[in-house]
Amino acid sequence: MDFIHAAKESYANKDFDTLLELIPYSKLLGIRGVSLGNELVFVLPANPNNIGNPMLPAIHGGAIGGFMENAALLHVLTQFDLDNCPKTIDFSLDYLRAGKDVDTYAQCKVVRRGRQVINVSVTSWQTHQQEPIAEARAHLLTKG
Amino acid sequence: MSNTHSTEEILAFLGELVSGLAHNKLLNISVVDFDVGKLTLSLPYSSDIVGNPDTGVIHGGALTTLLDNACGFAAISSVAHISSGVCPTLDLRIDYMQAATPDKAVIGSAETYRVTNNVIFVRGIAYHEGEQDTPIAHCTATFMRMKPKID
Numbered sequence: 001m002d003f004i005h006a007a008k009e010s011y012a013n014k015d016f017d018t019l020l021e022l023i024p025y026s027k028l029l030g031i032r033g034v035s036l037g038n039e040l041v042f043v044l045p046a047n048p049n050n051i052g053n054p055m056l057p058a059i060h061g062g063a064i065g066g067f068m069e070n071a072a073l074l075h076v077l078t079q080f081d082l083d084n085c086p087k088t089i090d091f092s093l094d095y096l097r098a099g100k101d102v103d104t105y106a107q108c109k110v111v112r113r114g115r116q117v118i119n120v121s122v123t124s125w126q127t128h129q130q131e132p133i134a135e136a137r138a139h140l141l142t143k144g
Numbered sequence: 145m146s147n148t149h150s151t152e153e154i155l156a157f158l159g160e161l162v163s164g165l166a167h168n169k170l171l172n173i174s175v176v177d178f179d180v181g182k183l184t185l186s187l188p189y190s191s192d193i194v195g196n197p198d199t200g201v202i203h204g205g206a207l208t209t210l211l212d213n214a215c216g217f218a219a220i221s222s223v224a225h226i227s228s229g230v231c232p233t234l235d236l237r238i239d240y241m242q243a244a245t246p247d248k249a250v251i252g253s254a255e256t257y258r259v260t261n262n263v264i265f266v267r268g269i270a271y272h273e274g275e276q277d278t279p280i281a282h283c284t285a286t287f288m289r290m291k292p293k294i295d
């Protein structure tokens with residue numbers, strides 16, 4: 001089964017574990033998904049391989065960015081019945097706090113779904129959702 | 145932008161620093177070239193960093209990590225007292241021009257274009273070797289300039 005059909009199945013079943021398993025980069029980072037009712041929360045479990053600053057220690061900013069970008073993509077794939085895998089047009093990331101070497105979470109919100117482009121905002125946090133470590137915005141192109 | 149170390153010394157120092165970070169080891173990111181305020185890194189292709197299993201194209205997140213590194217260390221290299229420099233990222237924006245080609249390494253090149261008392265402004269591009277005119281992604285990033293502690 002190809003990726004977009006797996007995504008369509010995930011959309012129907014509200015199950016993103018299968019999808020995460022299909023994306024090598026998700027597996028490399030160890031990303032997991034948790035469904036809380038209709039809320040989707042992504043988890044980047046603490047992992048020594050994701051460290052970018054051994055002194056603090058802190059998670060690599062790139063790993064946080066990659067985690068959040070992946071969350072945006074998976075969020076739209078499991079929220080909408082899309083015919084193509086969305087392409088990221090741009091990704092803008094504000095770092096707010098150092099990411100400690102603990103589990104990191106991310107949740108997405110679709111700000112606007114246009115005919116061709118979806119604007120998604122992503123919030124990432126560790127201890128409290130009200131104290132985000134990073135905020136991001138992605139524009140995803142859904143037209144083939 | 146005076147620096148007390150030679151370019152070769154800094155290149156060797158940055159090479160060890162960049163390749164030594166755990167997450168960079170995971171992605172095999174290494175330093176290719178350095179000049180003051182400018183840094184070029186390489187991200188080899190690997191099936192582990194693929195984002196779309198149908199096409200084999202690498203995940204945007206791996207490019208984010210490449211460019212975050214290139215910009216961050218370019219920022220650090222642009223200020224004196226390099227060994228004590230830590231420059232936290234304020235923000236990073238990536239514009240994707242086209243998908244990376246499977247099986248090809250991606251080069252991430254960044255240059256500092258403005259250093260103020262507190263902030264360092266950096267821009268970068270990601271491209272395949274020899275295809276610098278048709279980049280995969282552009283990025284801009286800002287970093288806080290942390291002053292070294294005086295003992």
